[in-house]
Amino acid sequence: MKQRNRTAFTAAARFAKNLACLKGNGRTLITFHSLGDADAAASAAALQTILKAVGIDAHVRCVDSVNSQARRILSFHGVPVPQPLVGIDARAVILMDVSNADLLGEWGPALAGFDGGPLFVIDHHYHSKHIPVAKGFALIEPAATSTAEIVLEIARSLGVNPSKKTASLLLCALLSDTAFFKSATNATFAAANALIEAGADYEECASLVRSKRDAAEALAIIKCVASANIEKTGVKGEVLAALSKAHSHELSCASALVDLGCDYAFVANEREGRISAAKNDEARGSIGKIMEAAGRSFGSSGSGGGHDKVGGAKGDPQRVRAVMEECLALARKLNA
16 A cells, blocks of 8 residues: 555656646646536645646636535535536646546537647546547546545645645545545545645535435435346355446446445446446455446447446447446356
8 A cells, every 4th residue: 555655646746747837828727527526526626726826827617517515515615616618718628537538528529639738637537438648647546536635646746735625625525435435445544634634624524525315316216226136146146236227316326226235236327328336345346347348348439437336337328238238247257
């Protein structure tokens, strides 16, 4: 773990050195994936403050919107909710919590193909189709459990001590993306401790991140669980793999199935051509890598990736059922 931390900090230092070149270079756009979550939106807001501290003119915009949790966290800290992009009026672009153009909505081609200046990519997900950065710089750390953790490394490399507000934004982002340390590593706890020492209040941040599910999400989960097909696999049939479907909140549905005792859960949105997946801590393999394979199974238009324990894939809606079966086959193979 210590070696991982040294390597990560060295990579962040190199990345930060290139970021520092943006000083005096004009407007820098910071944006993130479609339907931005807390890790994406709060980390973007924190990075904006960090960059402004070293004289970089940074502005945050979203490609479409942010979710309710992100909106609540930003509003509590007095941070304006990012407005949707209407154009790319910038000399540089920083993509946060995303390294796949398919996750940038209708702005994917324009942002991934940005040639008006350097393109920076900050992410911690596995993806089958990374945005090429031949004219830019990428800091992609799959071992990090949140983008917030990477932003903290960048701040340190730039010599910026996060304010209480910035630390609080990053702690909220970290708590959200790790589901209160469910996917934590030693580095995650070290980052959380550093943010608390910088002034973040754990109880306050935890209260902001925790939220009662709205009725639509709760109903989607209930229907998904009720319609799930559970297969026993593994040498002794001790591994439970679930296949189900939903029209929204697919990742929440997959996580709920795992919380109920499934080792693996794959939930499809057949209308949109999406698959979300989750696994428990003890289950073999990486969901991010399974979803990479799922993205390839969709064909040339597909993509996929994620974390060790959660992830997703997207492609032709007509291929969803076949790809779901391939996901199940991969789970079987991992436990043969």
